[in-house]
Amino acid sequence: MRLALVPAGKFIMGSPKQEAGRADDEDQHAVEITKPFYMGVYHVTQDQYAKVVGKNPSWFSPRGSARGKLTDRDTGSYPVDNVSWKDAQQFCEKLTDLDKKDGKHRTYRLPTEAEWEYACREAGASKTAFSFGDMLGSDAANFDGNFPLGTKKGPYLARSCKAGSYPANKLGLYDMHGNIWQWCSDWYQAGYYRSGPEKDPPGPQRGSSRVMRGGAWCVTAKECRSAYRGNESPTFSDGTVGFRVLCHASE
Numbered sequence: 001m002r003l004a005l006v007p008a009g010k011f012i013m014g015s016p017k018q019e020a021g022r023a024d025d026e027d028q029h030a031v032e033i034t035k036p037f038y039m040g041v042y043h044v045t046q047d048q049y050a051k052v053v054g055k056n057p058s059w060f061s062p063r064g065s066a067r068g069k070l071t072d073r074d075t076g077s078y079p080v081d082n083v084s085w086k087d088a089q090q091f092c093e094k095l096t097d098l099d100k101k102d103g104k105h106r107t108y109r110l111p112t113e114a115e116w117e118y119a120c121r122e123a124g125a126s127k128t129a130f131s132f133g134d135m136l137g138s139d140a141a142n143f144d145g146n147f148p149l150g151t152k153k154g155p156y157l158a159r160s161c162k163a164g165s166y167p168a169n170k171l172g173l174y175d176m177h178g179n180i181w182q183w184c185s186d187w188y189q190a191g192y193y194r195s196g197p198e199k200d201p202p203g204p205q206r207g208s209s210r211v212m213r214g215g216a217w218c219v220t221a222k223e224c225r226s227a228y229r230g231n232e233s234p235t236f237s238d239g240t241v242g243f244r245v246l247c248h249a250s251e
Contacts, residue, residue: 001048003038003247004172006115011124013117014193014227019129020149021222025190025229031114032199039111039119040244042163042174043079043182044091050080052094057082059239060160066239069159077162079180079242085110085210085234088183088243095245110185111246113211113229114201120176120214120226122169129225130177131169136221141166141178147220160217160239176214177224180242184211188231209233216240 014028050056058081059066062073083091092108099106111119118124120131128134129149130141138145138154142161145154164174186192186203188211196203203211209231215224218240222228232241 001044001245002041003245004041006033006037006039006119006171007123008033008036009118009123011118011121012127013114015129015225019225019227020134021129021220021225021228023228025193026227027193029193029196030198031118031201033115033118034200035248037111037115037246037248039115039171039173039246041168041172043180043242043244044088045077045163046080047076048080049083049091052091052098053087056080057087057237064239066159072162075162077164078160079163079175081160081180081239081242082237083183083242084237085183085232087237091243092245106247108245108247110183110243112201113184113186113203113213115246116182116184116213117226119171119173120169122171125170126226129227131226132167136177136224141215141221141224142175142217143178143215143219143221143224144217147222149221149225157217176226178215178219179217180214181212181216181230181240182214183241183243184213186211188229212241 010032013031015026135150137148137151145156168174187207189204212230
């Protein structure tokens with residue numbers, strides 16, 4: 001599993017009121033990430049998930065329910081999909097245990113919503129709707145190309161695709177926009193941005209749904225924006241949802 005270093009720093013989380021496609025729960029506010037961390041360069045892939053957990057639940061796999069949409073039968077490098085928040089948590093725990101058996105002492109977990117957006121925004125360097133600008137077409141990310149933002153319509157694959165098929169951001173992180181939704185550790189609360197702490201916000205203490213970020217192969221460009229906040233029940237799973245891991249640089 002390849003990891004990229006994300007340095008500590010400050011950034012403005014959320015979106016400005018004039019941003020196209022903006023939602024009401026994206027209030028801008030200052031956030032400080034006080035510790036550097038490593039984040040998975042890609043989503044956790046089907047091969048990685050199967051190696052750690054012992055099975056591949058993905059719809060977009062040779063035995064999955066969406067196998068008829070595949071053009072490539074070797075989907076080991078595709079993101080694992082159809083995993084709940086609880087499944088993602090269990091993967092992180094098992095990966096941590098495996099590392100300890102190998103003499104390593106790293107603790108893997110899901111990123112917080114703030115850590116995810118900070119990494120997506122290239123450690124705060126990107127202040128636009130997407131890590132690379134204010135426009136998104138399906139030549140730059142895997143989403144429904146019939147609904148771009150700021151540019152012309154493009155292809156719609158109607159499925160996930162191999163991790164890393166589109167350009168990375170400047171931190172070397174691939175598919176931060178589109179392909180498969182990414183679970184974060186936080187409970188979702190629409191007004192949390194107005195009351196959460198500035199330093200390392202952990203998310204609300206309780207809730208009914210968990211945050212998902214980044215968009216997916218079937219959504220519009222506006223739902224792939226850096227600030228867009230998706231959410232679903234922790235038990236939810238389907239062919240649009242996966243995750244990537246985080247561990248701290250000191251671990």
